[in-house]
Amino acid sequence: MAHRVVLVDDAADLRMLIALAFKRDGRLEVLASVGDGQQGIDAVREHGPDVVVMDVSMPVMDGLTATRKLKEEFPDLPILILTGYGDARVKEEATRAGADLFMDKTQPLTAVADAVVALAERA
Numbered sequence: 001m002a003h004r005v006v007l008v009d010d011a012a013d014l015r016m017l018i019a020l021a022f023k024r025d026g027r028l029e030v031l032a033s034v035g036d037g038q039q040g041i042d043a044v045r046e047h048g049p050d051v052v053v054m055d056v057s058m059p060v061m062d063g064l065t066a067t068r069k070l071k072e073e074f075p076d077l078p079i080l081i082l083t084g085y086g087d088a089r090v091k092e093e094a095t096r097a098g099a100d101l102f103m104d105k106t107q108p109l110t111a112v113a114d115a116v117v118a119l120a121e122r123a
Helices: 012-025 037-047 063-073 088-097 109-122
Strands: 003-008 028-034 051-054 079-083 101-104
Touching (some): 003 012, 003 037, 012 109, 028 109, 063 079, 063 088, 079 109, 088 101
Parallel strands (some): 003 028, 003 051
16 A cells, blocks of 8 residues: 655646656655645645655745644654755754654655655654
8 A cells, every 4th residue: 555645845847746756656645736835734634644745945834834833733744854955954944843854855756755655654
């Protein structure tokens, strides 16, 4: 059975690429693909995923705020922060927000899929 994922990123083309990579991988099923943190929270409430893949910089609600809110409501939900902002300060903020893992968007999508599977299986 595939692990269920919600993707949250304001770049629709990147969400599409990630969803395609996850589908090809076969171990992951994307339940929802949304463009901001508030939509991400709504999608988690609606779909009950095993893992969330969250960007940091987005309109309406950023990924760090959404991560904090999700962890308050769903403390055991694994959240992977996937961002183009790979500096130490952002990584530290993501950890404080409750992110379980932090990855840079320059990583191969196969590595992202492996990380998501590992988070889901650890949970």
